[in-house]
Amino acid sequence: MRGTRCWALLAVAAAAAAAARELDPAACGARFAVQRDKIIRTEESRGMGARYLAELDVGARAECLRLCCETDACDVFVYEEKSPGSCYLFACGPPEDFRCKFTAHGNFSSGVLALARDRAEQQDSARLTLHERQLASLSFESHFY
Structure with missing residues (x-):
């Protein structure tokens, strides 16, 4: 027995x-460092090896973050701060080999997964x-x- x-x-x-x-989406979301007024430098990042995964229209930044958490390989999202806003998903690689560059830009937020x-x-x-x-x-x- x-x-x-x-x-x-x-x-x-x-x-x-x-x-x-x-x-877990809540645990995943807590692992992202989100910065307002930041946008990815798309061509430079892709030239360094970052991969563009998808673009979707969503109602809020939190939804964009959730979509990144649910998307394989996604470790960066960029959200256009309007309603609805465009949500761009990227695979930029682990922190020790990060392949994305960012620049200041109003009306956008970027989130980067703090851990690979x-x-x-x-x-x-x-x-x-x-x-x-x-x-x-x-x-x-x-x-x-």
């Missing part, structure tokens, strides 16, 4: 971890693994008390 219960708890923890591996997406996902995974171990230890402790 003890072994079955322990495996059941581990299965639940593993399923929760798998679901949470998708970058893969590093953020690794940190999330490590945190979830810790939670799994803590959960499993509860089951182990209950057998000895």
Whole structure:
């Protein structure tokens, strides 16, 4: 019975971890550094290796940020501050090899993922693994008390 219960708890923890591996939008959004009155220098950035991913019309900067979080490889967004505004998504690379340049420009905001997406996902995974171990230890402790 003890072994079955322990495996059941581990299965639940593993399923929760798998679901949470998708970058949580709230956690993702908190990882962005957003600056008003900044726009990407598109041609220079693309010349350095940045990739343009998409343009969408959205109602608010928060929606643009959310779309970047939900888009694979997106680590930079540029939002035109009007309603609706254009939301531009880019892949600029990790902080140690960042391929985007910016300049001052009114009516635009830019958001840059402060951590590389893969590093953020690794940190999330490590945190979830810790939670799994803590959960499993509860089951182990209950057998000895």
